[in-house]
Amino acid sequence: MTQTQKILAARAGKKDVHAGELIMADVDLVLGNDITAPVAIGEFAKFGRGEVFDRGKIALVPDHFTPNKDVKAAEQCACMRNFAEAQNIGNYFEVGHDCGIEHALLPEKGLVTAGDLVIGADSHTCTYGALGAFSTGIGSTDMACAMATGKIWLRVPEAIKVELTGSFNPHVGGKDLILHLIGMIGVDGARYQSLEFTGPGISALTMDDRFTVANMAIEAGAKNGIFPVDETCLAYLRGHGAKSPVAHEADENAEYVRTIGIDLSELKPTVAFPHLPENTREIDSVGDIKIDQVVIGSCTNGRLGDLKAAAEILAGRTVAKNVRCIVIPATQRIWIEALERGYLRTFAEAGCVVSTPTCGPCLGGHMGILARGERAVTTTNRNFVGRMGHVESEIYLASPAVAAASAVLGKIASPDALTR
Amino acid sequence: MKIRGSVHRFADNVDTDVIIPARHLNTSDPKELAAHCMEDIDAEFSAKVRSGDIIVAGKNFGCGSSREHAPIAIKGSGVSCVIATTFARIFYRNALNIGLPILECAEAAEKIASGDTVSVDLAAGTIRNETTGDVFQAEAFPPFMRELIEAGGLAAYMTRHQPSK
Numbered sequence: 320m321t322q323t324q325k326i327l328a329a330r331a332g333k334k335d336v337h338a339g340e341l342i343m344a345d346v347d348l349v350l351g352n353d354i355t356a357p358v359a360i361g362e363f364a365k366f367g368r369g370e371v372f373d374r375g376k377i378a379l380v381p382d383h384f385t386p387n388k389d390v391k392a393a394e395q396c397a398c399m400r401n402f403a404e405a406q407n408i409g410n411y412f413e414v415g416h417d418c419g420i421e422h423a424l425l426p427e428k429g430l431v432t433a434g435d436l437v438i439g440a441d442s443h444t445c446t447y448g449a450l451g452a453f454s455t456g457i458g459s460t461d462m463a464c465a466m467a468t469g470k471i472w473l474r475v476p477e478a479i480k481v482e483l484t485g486s487f488n489p490h491v492g493g494k495d496l497i498l499h500l501i502g503m504i505g506v507d508g509a510r511y512q513s514l515e516f517t518g519p520g521i522s523a524l525t526m527d528d529r530f531t532v533a534n535m536a537i538e539a540g541a542k543n544g545i546f547p548v549d550e551t552c553l554a555y556l557r558g559h560g561a562k563s564p565v566a567h568e569a570d571e572n573a574e575y576v577r578t579i580g581i582d583l584s585e586l587k588p589t590v591a592f593p594h595l596p597e598n599t600r601e602i603d604s605v606g607d608i609k610i611d612q613v614v615i616g617s618c619t620n621g622r623l624g625d626l627k628a629a630a631e632i633l634a635g636r637t638v639a640k641n642v643r644c645i646v647i648p649a650t651q652r653i654w655i656e657a658l659e660r661g662y663l664r665t666f667a668e669a670g671c672v673v674s675t676p677t678c679g680p681c682l683g684g685h686m687g688i689l690a691r692g693e694r695a696v697t698t699t700n701r702n703f704v705g706r707m708g709h710v711e712s713e714i715y716l717a718s719p720a721v722a723a724a725s726a727v728l729g730k731i732a733s734p735d736a737l738t739r
Numbered sequence: 740m741k742i743r744g745s746v747h748r749f750a751d752n753v754d755t756d757v758i759i760p761a762r763h764l765n766t767s768d769p770k771e772l773a774a775h776c777m778e779d780i781d782a783e784f785s786a787k788v789r790s791g792d793i794i795v796a797g798k799n800f801g802c803g804s805s806r807e808h809a810p811i812a813i814k815g816s817g818v819s820c821v822i823a824t825t826f827a828r829i830f831y832r833n834a835l836n837i838g839l840p841i842l843e844c845a846e847a848a849e850k851i852a853s854g855d856t857v858s859v860d861l862a863a864g865t866i867r868n869e870t871t872g873d874v875f876q877a878e879a880f881p882p883f884m885r886e887l888i889e890a891g892g893l894a895a896y897m898t899r900h901q902p903s904k
Contacts (some may be wrong), residue, residue, distance in 0.1 A: 358767045358807055365894035384765060391765035442805040442829055458807040458833035460893050506752055507799040511828050540799060542828055595752060682761035682804070701803060703756040705779040 321478040321575070322545050323513040325567040326453040330436040338477040338574070346376065347452075348430060349465045350439030352421055353381040355458070357398040359440055362463035371406050372469035378410040378430060379403050380421040383678040385414050388685040419650025419676045422446040422534060422618035427650055432556055433548040434565025438462070438471055443618050443700065445536045449529035450556065451548035451566060456537060476542045478513040479504075480575040483520025485584035490734040492628070493528030494620060494698065494718035497535040498589040500581065502599030510540030512576065515569065520583045521547060526555045527624035534619045535700050538596040588733050590696075591716035594704045602721065602733040612695040613638075613726040614707075615719050616647025616674070617681045620698035623653050625719040630662035632723035632734055638670035639729030645687045647674040671726070683707045689714075696725040742819045742840065742859040743869075744791035746851055747784065749777075751797035755804040755830065759812040767808060769815030776812040790817035793859070795851045797823065801830025810834040820859050822866060822877070824848040835884065838892040842866065847875035861885055 320328065324336050331342040351359050356379055363371075371377055379399050384392035403411035410430065412418050422443050425431050433451035437444060440462040447454035457471065465471050481500065501508070514536045516529075524532070529546050536544025546552065548566035556564050588602040615621075615629050626648060638644045646666045648654035654676060657663050666673050680687030681699040689695055689708030694715065697707070702714035715731055724734040757779045759772055766772065777784035794813065800823035801809060810833050813821065821834065821841040834841045840861055847866045851857060855870040864879030880888070887896040 354761075354764045355805065355807065358811075361767070362894045365898060367898055383761075389765060395765060440805055440807075442803065444805075456805040456829050458805050458829060458836060460807060460836035461832060464893060464897065506802055507825065507827070510799065510825065540802060540827060682756075682764075684761055684764075701754075701756065703754045703803060705760055706756045710779045 320570055321513060321573045322515055322547070322567050322569045323453055323478060323543060324475055326434055326436060327473065327475055329434070329567070336475045338475055340475045341472060342475060343470055343472050344436055346438055346465050346469055346471055347435040348376055348378060348437045349462060350378045350380065350421060350425065350437065350441065350444060351462050352383050352441055353385060353392065353396045353399055354383045355440035355462065357395045358459035359462040359466065360398060360402045362460050363466050366463060366467040368467045371408070371466045374406055374408045376469070377408050377466055378425060379408060380412050380424060381414060382418070382420045382676065383682065384684050385677055386675060415651070417651060419652070420618045420621060420678055423622055423649035423653065426450060426530070427559060427652055429560035432561040432564045433552065434567055438465055442537045443534050445541065445543050446530055446534040446618060448533035448536065448543050448545035449526065451546060451552055451564065453543055453545065455543045476511055476513045477576045478515050479509050480578040481514055481516045482518040482578060482580045483516060483583055484518055484580065485520055485582045486523035487583050487586065490588055490720045491586050492718055493524060493531035495586050495589040496581065496583065497532045498591050498596065498599050498716060499586055500579070501535065501539045501596045502589070503579065504539055506538060506595050506597045507540040509536065512541055514539065514541045514544040516544065516546050521549060522551070523583055525624055526551060527622045530622065531619055535596070538700060588718060588721045590721065590731060591702055593702050593713040593715070596702060596716060605731045608694065608715070608731045610642060610696050610725055610730060611693040612687060612689060613642060613644040613722050614647070614680050614687055614695060614697040614699060615722050616649060617678065617699040618649065619700040620719050621647055621649030621653065623656055625698065626653070626657045626662050629719040629723040630665045632720060632737065633669040633671065633727065634665045636669055636727045638726045642726050642729050644671040644726040645674060645680065646671045647679065648676055650676050680707055696722050696731055698722050742793070742861065744793045744819055744857065745789065746793050746795050746853055746855045746857055747788065748853040749780065749794065749796040752799045752802055753780070753796050754802050755806050755809040758801065758809040759806065764806060764808055767811065769811050772808050772812035773815035776816045785816065788816045788818065791819045792817060793857050794818055794821045795823070795848055796821065797848060798825045800826050802827035805829045807833045807837060810837050810839045814839045822847050822851070835887065836893040838888045838890065840888050842877040844875050844877035847877070861888070
């Protein structure tokens, strides 16, 4: 069995499972946000159970349209807040107090550990594969059903093995790796399948790199992306007070539909052009593309390592005159740590605006909407038509380092293009 | 259940952001969502779609976000069925869970044209193009899934079939 299949077998109480098999599995955590949870709460009532199956295994995170962008968004947050209170759900994370973007927040709070089965009514729930958990996005009705029963039916996926060797060159990281992979296999290249990352190159990836890579597994259509549970992972889990990990390893004779080898030392900064994450180009062949906005943040790239990479480039430099650069630390804790390390001052002095944690502009919600014809370089995860604003705006996906360098030069640029 | 209507065709990789843009996700009301369904790739869609109409598309339909608002918007528009070469997995679950029938059929997705009148038999899995006379075979829906769709989705189906606590 693959690493994913082993977790699914364990959570379904079975000795083994095979690809294509339908299983009923126990969930360790059910997640919802201010867009998806209100729909799930409405459906939950229809199931006729008064209480959720386990109030300690549900997490509700207001992050998409928060701080509330309008009256309707405020009503959706109120719906979730009231439900959390009525059900006595402790893992509700209020704006300002303990807030953050769900997929950065849950690992930080130690709510996910290796071997867990996590489902979330948000497609980027696959992020927790970085911790050796099986995690996948589902819809609101599935969330409601899991809140009522603690169970979910799943089809056991086939897997693609991604074998990493070598290590990154300067200014290359997790975002470039996952964009490169999506460029190779396409936005449906791993549809219904697991992406299992292995190989000696894994040790070169920081936890922040791994979160970024697992986060965008969905952009290749994957059901989940997953990493081995190594010392880097275990240290992270210990450091964040997570439950005892259960490390599952793929069998030596595990079956994969294909194996893809990637030498990290051959990767270059990579940019995904409009309007699909698969439209990737290496930075050298981007051409001269002027930009209007830069966004550094999101569940993909709003962690401390991402802000560090951007701050190192922006220190002592200024954002180009016609560019708006918006920096969004992903959680309150990251925001405070970025403050203490001086990154926020660096950003502000360079001419960036620093926001409270929110998904905001990533999905065209608020805090940085694009006008007709405008172009943005962003560290987010999707560049679909109209995703960040006007239907005739354009989104270019890139790493924090490329985004910061682009902000300085006013066009899509490599950090190597900067001169002192 | 009878599915019959006029076809609206779309290309590959129709994502959830164009099915229902996030700027409209401050509501989950099917009628409000339907008013903006597909507006970023076909501004006229909500005005021209009629009850019973069928969407036909290419591969990876519904890729992107997990928003259940996407199939809710399509169903709220009166669309009776979506036929595509393939579907993204979260959309696939969500559509069935809210009682919107969807069928994977590469041949039908390739050959059916916009404006054709198509009828679908979910029990047999047949897709009939009444305009051209072509008949295509998709996987038939098992009885429980047909009942789930007729009930209007998973929640309604579960309450019929599971005693509550």
